[in-house]
Each structure stands twice: as structure tokens, then as C-alpha cells.
Amino acid sequence: MTDDMVGVAPALRADRLGRRYGRVWGLRDCTLEVPAGVIAGLVGPNGAGKTTLLEMIIGLLEPTEGQVSVFGQISRAQSAATLARVGYVAQDHPLYRDFSVADMFHLGRAMNPSWDQSLAQARTDALGIPLKRKVKHLSGGQRAQVSLTMALAKRAPLLVLDEPVSSLDPVARLEFMREVMAAAAGTGLTTIIASHVVSELERLCDWLIVLTGGHVQLAGPADDLISAHRLLTVPRATPDAELPGLPIHRTDSDRHSTVVVRTDPARPSAQVHPGWQADPVGFEQLIMAYLQRTPAAAATGNPAQAAEWPGPTSKAVTR
Amino acid sequence: MIWVSWRQHRSQAIACLALLAALAVYAILLGTSMRTAFSHDSLAACLARSPGTGCPAAVEAFSGKFGSEVNVAFWSVVLIVPGLIGVLVGAPLIARELEYGTWRLAWSQTVPRARWLTVKLALVTGGLVILGAAMTAVITWYRAPMDQLTGHLLHNIYDFEGLVLTAYILCAFGFAVLAGLLLRRSVPAMIAAFIPWLAIRLVVEFLFRPHFLAPLTVSRPACLRPPGCGEGIGIVPQATGRIGDLVLSINGNIVTYQPADRFWPFQFIEAGIFVALTAAALGATIWLLHRRAA
Numbered sequence A: 001m002t003d004d005m006v007g008v009a010p011a012l013r014a015d016r017l018g019r020r021y022g023r024v025w026g027l028r029d030c031t032l033e034v035p036a037g038v039i040a041g042l043v044g045p046n047g048a049g050k051t052t053l054l055e056m057i058i059g060l061l062e063p064t065e066g067q068v069s070v071f072g073q074i075s076r077a078q079s080a081a082t083l084a085r086v087g088y089v090a091q092d093h094p095l096y097r098d099f100s101v102a103d104m105f106h107l108g109r110a111m112n113p114s115w116d117q118s119l120a121q122a123r124t125d126a127l128g129i130p131l132k133r134k135v136k137h138l139s140g141g142q143r144a145q146v147s148l149t150m151a152l153a154k155r156a157p158l159l160v161l162d163e164p165v166s167s168l169d170p171v172a173r174l175e176f177m178r179e180v181m182a183a184a185a186g187t188g189l190t191t192i193i194a195s196h197v198v199s200e201l202e203r204l205c206d207w208l209i210v211l212t213g214g215h216v217q218l219a220g221p222a223d224d225l226i227s228a229h230r231l232l233t234v235p236r237a238t239p240d241a242e243l244p245g246l247p248i249h250r251t252d253s254d255r256h257s258t259v260v261v262r263t264d265p266a267r268p269s270a271q272v273h274p275g276w277q278a279d280p281v282g283f284e285q286l287i288m289a290y291l292q293r294t295p296a297a298a299a300t301g302n303p304a305q306a307a308e309w310p311g312p313t314s315k316a317v318t319r
Numbered sequence B: 001m002i003w004v005s006w007r008q009h010r011s012q013a014i015a016c017l018a019l020l021a022a023l024a025v026y027a028i029l030l031g032t033s034m035r036t037a038f039s040h041d042s043l044a045a046c047l048a049r050s051p052g053t054g055c056p057a058a059v060e061a062f063s064g065k066f067g068s069e070v071n072v073a074f075w076s077v078v079l080i081v082p083g084l085i086g087v088l089v090g091a092p093l094i095a096r097e098l099e100y101g102t103w104r105l106a107w108s109q110t111v112p113r114a115r116w117l118t119v120k121l122a123l124v125t126g127g128l129v130i131l132g133a134a135m136t137a138v139i140t141w142y143r144a145p146m147d148q149l150t151g152h153l154l155h156n157i158y159d160f161e162g163l164v165l166t167a168y169i170l171c172a173f174g175f176a177v178l179a180g181l182l183l184r185r186s187v188p189a190m191i192a193a194f195i196p197w198l199a200i201r202l203v204v205e206f207l208f209r210p211h212f213l214a215p216l217t218v219s220r221p222a223c224l225r226p227p228g229c230g231e232g233i234g235i236v237p238q239a240t241g242r243i244g245d246l247v248l249s250i251n252g253n254i255v256t257y258q259p260a261d262r263f264w265p266f267q268f269i270e271a272g273i274f275v276a277l278t279a280a281a282l283g284a285t286i287w288l289l290h291r292r293a294a
Helices: A003-008 A050-058 A080-085 A101-111 A117-127 A140-153 A170-187 A198-204 A222-227 A283-292 A295-300 B002-040 B043-049 B056-070 B072-078 B081-100 B113-150 B164-183 B186-211 B260-292
Strands: A012-021 A024-034 A039-043 A065-070 A086-089 A158-162 A190-195 A207-212 A215-221 A229-235 A246-252 A256-262 A277-280 B216-219 B246-251 B254-258
Touching: A012 A050, A024 A050, A024 A065, A024 A207, A024 A215, A039 A050, A039 A170, A039 A198, A050 A065, A050 A086, A050 A158, A050 A190, A080 A086, A086 A140, A101 A117, A101 A140, A101 B002, A117 A140, A140 A158, A140 A170, A158 A170, A170 A190, A170 A198, A190 A198, A198 A283, A207 A222, A207 A283, A215 A222, A215 A283, A222 A229, A222 A283, A229 A283, A246 A283, A256 A283, B002 B043, B002 B056, B002 B081, B002 B113, B043 B056, B043 B113, B056 B113, B081 B113, B081 B164, B081 B186, B113 B164, B113 B260, B164 B186, B164 B260, B186 B260
Parallel strands: A039 A190, A039 A207, A086 A158, A158 A190
Antiparallel strands: A012 A024, A012 A065, A207 A215, A229 A256, A229 A277, A246 A256, B216 B254, B246 B254
16 A cells, blocks of 8 residues: 555545345445544444444455445455554453553564554553553553554554443543544544544544444534534424425424424525524534434435435435 | 464463473372382383283282272373363463454454464464373373383273374364354353363274274183183283283184284374364364454
């Protein structure tokens, strides 16, 4: 892989990617693109297919259909070239309990040709983690940091983090996210971070992917996605058809309904009835709207980039 | 990968060395006193003079003193030891990675998992071969005086000398590695590997081994233990008159037996069976790990 390929190809491109486990699809028809240099948040409930997607990206799992490429190179399970392109922090930060931190780094050096030992040591020094300490005597936050350090010292252009903070306490979460952001800012690293801790992602991510039920519901630059949605407060009787845009999630109270709608870019200032209230949608509200979206609505809304407006009567997602 | 394999199996290697050391201490103590007694009784010269018969008193005294040390009760229990070593080393090799989730760490480094497994298997198998060979050497050395009275074909001697001891360890190891991949947990994998290993081990020993090569027959000598024929040595079959022949049955005047010089052909055949089973199990493991990609 040459440097100019890194510059041209998107960091990640999935094309109708799917993986079946026996008769159940863990992920289906996943098409998305993540440009180089962003921190992308991958959000979805448990069982949405996040880990399946990540494992196909990094070369732990072979797709059943479609393909995924990292910087223009197709990811293949069992391929050293694929494995070399991605630094990976797995869920729960697996490390060998009876290894010392130095042993873990020795393993990293032994198993990765591009291993950066000085980076690994500088990071643990800065974090105050003793190299001689055994993994089993580290705190959860320290384990997460050692895992992150191993992924970074691999010097891969794509960093993939799977639920890196869900097992951590709030302080450790903050520290972990700060390290991720610092690492990404310094190096132009592309980062994909899967999490259901939505609040932690808001500060971190400039790209957002929402995955539910094995399908991509929403993907694109976080700011564009937010500006493409509105939070409307309308009289309860208002039918969906009268709403300006595609309703994503609707909450009915006694007299009013609050609806997150995707506005139609062709009619950006679409008729908001004078009696209605229209507010910008928050990061968390937006994600929650897509996570709570009913399966029927999710099936008719085309999982597309925000730029590609599908229209409210788009064709059903191929099943 | 070599360092990684060593680091992960270091404590097992140390435990195996400790086991070997304990065996060696036992063997040196017992072996030395056996050698002393053997030469004190001039048994070597006596056996050379009249193989299979003669100097019965000295033989009885010797086997009375040491027989229990190398005898059935002890070695029947010990026959499970190669299986235990094999499953204890083999079961966690993959299962521990799956149990603790560390497979995601191990297999996401820049080493494809099939190579990761192949290197580990090669190194651990090599270690077990060294262990098996060392145990065999120690056991063979200390039992040497007794073996001059009994030959090498008796069950509890044959099973711990030559090639088969190492092959038994490898077979249990191979079964356990495969079971670890299939069951994804160490302890169930140990049990699931040990039971078929023991079953095959006993079936081969008692059903197949007597017929690896067609047994020979001999007409029963006219005088067995009458005065003048000499007294037979306690545990040595007098029917053929040669130390080390393994008598399978005596039917009227016809003695069916396996001759003592078939020890090595039999060892090769039996070790071949267990090494083939090992290769099949390990080959299946590599193939399955490569194929399932998760």
C-alpha cells in the first residue's frame, strides 16, 4: 500500500456487505463509506451487527456476501496484509492476564512487522503504567489504555475500537476518549469507534453511522446529519403525511407529538405550520430517534448517506 | 511467534520439567538399588547361562523385592499419565483464547491465525516429543535390570518404553486441541479428549496389539517344570523357554506367542497408529480454524 493510495481511497468502503451465521444474518446489505482522517462513531443496540461489521473490516471474519475495503484494499479474513492495515481494540480489551505490560509489548513486536516500540513505551510512561506490572494487576482503565497503545503501536492507518469504554468508569472513559482524540489529531489516523455510550461519542466523532437490526440506518458527517433533521412539536392529530420531511421517530403525548424528521434538501425551508415548533435536533436525540425507529419505518427508509435524499416513498430495502 | 508461544506455554513447560525431575529422582533411587541387587545376586551371569530357567531362588528374591515397584497396580494407574499430560497441555491451547476473548487480540495482529496455530502446534508438539523421549529414557534406564528378567513385551513394560509413550502423549494432545476449538472451553475439552483417548488406548492395547503381526506357535515342550528341566523364572513364560516371549494362549500342546524380538516392529506399528490419529486431529483443527474465520 502506497501513501497516495491512502490519500485517494476512502478509509473504509463497504459494498452490499453481509454476513450470515447459520440461517441468521448478522449484517445485511451494508453499504457505506468513511473518508480518511475522520473519527467515525458506529452506534447501534446490542446485536445490531456492529461487531460483525468490525470483524469483517479487520480481517477476523469473511463476508458471506459483498465486500469491504480499507484504503482501497479488500479485506480478507486470514490475510496478513489486511490485518496489518488495522489496529484493533476488541470489546473488553482482551489481554493475557499473566503477561506483564512489557510482555504484551513484546508480543506486539513479535507479531507486527511495523511495531513502534518507542511509541508504546512513551505512551505507557506518560500514563504512568509500569511496564513490569502484570495485566491482572492493572485497573480496567489501564487495561483499556494498554490495549489502545498496542493498537496504535501497530502503526496501522485505520484504528477500530469496539465498545472501548462501556466497561469503564466515567473518569476512565474520559481519559480513554481523550487519548483516542489526541492520537487521531496528531497523526491523521482514521478511527472507527463502535459504542452504545452515545454521550461519549458526541464530543469525539465527526462522522456518524447508525446500525440497527443488521442494516445501516444513517451514515454521514455528524454536522450534516444534524442539520438535515428537525425536532418538530406538532398537534397530536397531525398525520405523518403532512409533516415537512420524513418522520424518523414520533413520540405522542396527550395533546402534542414530538417528531424527529429528516428535512427534504430539495425543499429546505419546507412548510412548517405556523403553530408548530421546530427545533434543531441534538446529537443524542438524533441517534435515539434512529435507534427507536420502528422496524417497518426502518425498512422503507433507505439506509443512505444524508446527501442522497431517498424521499419518503423510496423502495424497500432489498431483503 | 516463537517467543509468544514460549511465553504462553512457559508455565506448562516448567510443570512438565518438574514432573520429569520427580520421575528422574524416583528412577535414580529405585534404579540404583535394583542395579546393586541385580549384580549382587549375579543374576546377569546366571541368566546368560540358562535363559528362562535357572537360579530361581535369586530371581524370586529379586522380583519379590522389586516386582511391586514395576508392577501392575502402580503402572495401571500411571497409564493415564500420558493422556493427562496431553489434555492438560492441549485443551487450553485454543480454548483459553476463546474463553477469555483473547482470540480477538491474538488473531488481529499481523499473523494470520492459521500460521499462529501452526507455529504454536509445531513448538508445543516438539516440546512434548522431548518430554516423552526423556520420560521413556528415564523409565527404560531404571527398569533395565528387571527387563532382563521379563523382556519388553509385557503390558506394563511395553507401554512405557520405546516410542509409544511419546505417541500416547501426542495423541491426547491432538484430541484436546481439537476439542478445545470445538467446545471453546478448556475443562470440558480436557474431558472430551481424555475419554476417547483412553478408549482407543485400551482397545489398541488389548484387542489390536496381540495381532499386529501374526503370532507364532510352538509345540509345548515335553517337560515343563519337571525335575531336570530346571525351575522356570517366576514372571518369565517358560513355555517357549526364552525370556521376553509373550505367550498369548496355551491350547493343549500348542503355545501361541509373540517373540521377544518383535518389540520394535510392534512399537513402530502402535506409535504409527497414535501419531496418525494425532496428525488427523491437528490437521482437522487447522482446517476448521482456517475455515470458520470466527
